[in-house]
Amino acid sequence: GAGVSQTPSNKVTEKGKYVELRCDPISGHTALYWYRQSLGQGPEFLIYFQGTGAADDSGLPNDRFFAVRPEGSVSTLKIQRTERGDSAVYLCASSQLAGTYNEQFFGPGTRLTVL
Amino acid sequence: AQSVAQPEDQVNVAEGNPLTVKCTYSVSGNPYLFWYVQYPNRGLQFLLKYITGDNLVKGSYGFEAEFNKSQTSFHLKKPSALVSDSALYFCAVRGYSTLTFGKGTMLLVSP
Numbered sequence: 001g002a003g004v005s006q007t008p009s010n011k012v013t014e015k016g017k018y019v020e021l022r023c024d025p026i027s028g029h030t031a032l033y034w035y036r037q038s039l040g041q042g043p044e045f046l047i048y049f050q051g052t053g054a055a056d057d058s059g060l061p062n063d064r065f066f067a068v069r070p071e072g073s074v075s076t077l078k079i080q081r082t083e084r085g086d087s088a089v090y091l092c093a094s095s096q097l098a099g100t101y102n103e104q105f106f107g108p109g110t111r112l113t114v115l
Numbered sequence: 116a117q118s119v120a121q122p123e124d125q126v127n128v129a130e131g132n133p134l135t136v137k138c139t140y141s142v143s144g145n146p147y148l149f150w151y152v153q154y155p156n157r158g159l160q161f162l163l164k165y166i167t168g169d170n171l172v173k174g175s176y177g178f179e180a181e182f183n184k185s186q187t188s189f190h191l192k193k194p195s196a197l198v199s200d201s202a203l204y205f206c207a208v209r210g211y212s213t214l215t216f217g218k219g220t221m222l223l224v225s226p
Contacts, residue, residue, distance in 0.1 A: 033212075033213075033214075035214075040218070041218055041219075042205050042207075042216030042217050042219050043214070043216050045214065045215070048213065056212045091158065091159065101147070101166055103149065103164060104161075104214060105161065106151075106158035106159040106160070107158050108156070108157055108158040109158055
């Protein structure tokens with residue numbers, strides 16, 4: 001596609017429920033990133049994939065958060081037992097290659113609200 | 116650890132006037148610096164980056180940024196602001212795999 005797409009654009013769930021957020025990167029981009037943006041803050045890194053494997057998951061806040069990219073394209077961020085503090089905008093980005101020089105292209109984000 | 120500071124929550128400027136949005140950074144090693152803009156309900160859009168070379172970097176929509184190593188700054192500038200420039204601006208520093216963002220500066224350009 002022309003850009004990074006994310007679905008759903010908005011997700012409202014109840015505390016304790018499980019949610020999945022989907023990211024479809026730019027075609028041909030091998031690197032994929034997830035960030036979380038809380039209100040009034042800049043995006044914070046969660047996890048990064050190079051191909052199918054998670055190359056760096058140091059930003060995941062705890063083991064309730066998990067992400068996959070089984071075929072090296074679409075990625076799903078999974079959150080178990082959601083808490084109100086998980087409410088944020090979840091941003092996905094992709095870049096042609098990993099590495100310092102490559103700018104990341106961001107999707108519009110999924111706004112998650114946990115009631 | 117790398118970090119970025121944007122000391123201003125909001126910058127107000129009149130249309131046609133020059134604008135500056137401030138950013139300072141802290142890294143070990145060479146800094147790789149980026150500016151992104153975020154419009155309401157839209158994703159971050161890349162504006163420009165500094166990797167090496169000329170300290171004045173030109174980017175999209177008439178924006179430019181000046182890299183100053185001695186002051187560890189990377190301020191975003193535009194000679195003549197437009198009302199349509201009103202948005203949230205983020206400075207970021209790049210490690211190998213991650214971007215570390217500042218908290219953002221809201222730019223408001225009045226007609």
